Structures are given as structure tokens and as C-alpha cells.
Amino acid sequence: MRLYIKQQGKGCPIILLHGWGFNGDIWDDIARRLAQNWHVYQVDLPGHGRSTPCDVVMSNLTQLTQHLAQHLPKEAVWIGWSMGGLLAMAMARWHPTFVRALILVSTSPRFTTAENWPHAITPSVLQQFSQQLQTDIRGTLQRFLTLQVSNRAQLRLLKTFLKNTTLPHTTALTAGLQLLQNIDLRAEVAQIQCPSLLCLGGRDTLVPREVAESCKDCWPQLHTVCIKPAAHVPFLSHPDIFMRILEDFLGTTHPLEKTSPIK
16 A cells, blocks of 8 residues: 655745545645745545555554554654544554654544533434445535635635545545544543644634633643634635634744754
């Protein structure tokens, strides 16, 4: 299995993980900005973009994090959006030497509703998407896009990206939905030791802003911030605000030496 990783820039490593239905190119604008001071790694997860599929790896969070550890550097800052944030949390918990700091974007340790976890989507929504995938991949992805944005301009932006990119393999999409349906890291995240930030969108319907307080209950060390006018993709809809948040959290716009602190 080949894992495609686009690299640019020099300096300390920073790793970008995409969400369900997309690939590493979704980060292109932010990656170019970061590459002025960092060595940026944009990962295409298995079966997405230019990475070859591997259903066993993609559907098993433990194996997936082990696979990422084989291809990516230690002591990196990890930025994970949506499903990618779930993977970044798992990396920080199970492979702590790889994650120096964690920036989570529109994500949650549990994506579906449960007892004492109301601020999420219902399992039936993901199940419906899984069924629709079997007959209409592009249509299913387009319907999923409508849940991620708060206005037509943002929807057009995502639809343009989807139109111009390679669609993920159906099996990879199905495996990703299984991760979103089944993974619950609430009991794990309190053990994460690295500095961690959760950035949410105030108009996000997939990961509502209220999840911040729920996360703080199980992860007291977590810092949270909300971009109020943003929905599920704040780094596309509000890139300048998003970059300021990154720079403030990391403490500087310049590459960090291994001995310097991260705020």
C-alpha cells in the first residue's frame, strides 16, 4: 500500500490530516502559508487522493495510526480536521513521541450521539450516507457537503474542490464512516499529555460548538476556541482568522526549536 504525502517547506514538522470524503489538497492554502516557516506534510489517507486503498488499515484505528507512524516524523505538530482530528487524537494518545502539539479542527472524540453526549450527529445519519454510497458516490458526497457549510459561497467552494479532485474509493469512504460511527475516545483523551487546542465553528451542525464544554469535562487540559461565523470548514471559510489562531497557540510564526515551549 502506498501512502501519498505532499511535502513543502523547511523547519520543524507539521502534519495535516483531512476529513471524510476529501484528501490532503483541502489544506493547500493553509499549507502554503505554513510552509514559510515549517516542513509541512499533507497526508492522503488510504484510499483517498493519490494513496492506494487498504480497507483493513482504513477501518481499524489502531492499524491506521501504526501505518501513519511508519511514514511520518516524530516530534511534529499535528493538525487534524473532522475525521482527521479523530486520527490525530489517537496518534497523540497511542504514539505520544510523534505528537509535540495537537490542533483539532471541527472534530470530537465521539462523532455520534450517546448518553451524556448530545452534541453530535445521530448514528442513523451516518448509516444513511453509508447506504447511499453504494449507488451514488458523488451525489452522497455532495449531500454531505450541505451539512458542512453555513452559506452558498462556502458550498460552492467545497463543490468546486470536489469537482476538481479524485474521488475516494468507495471502500475507503465506507471504512471512514465506520470509524465515525464506532470510535469513542472520550476515555482516552484525558491521557493526552501534549498541548492541545480544539477550534470549532459557531455554525457547524456536524460538530456543534457546544461540544467544547463536553470535551472539557473529559479532557480538562484542552484549550478551545470558536470562530463564530464559521461552519465545519473554518480554515477555508475564514483562513486569516484560522492562521492567527494557529500562530497564537504555537507561540510564534517562526519555526520552533525543539527546546522552545509551545503555548
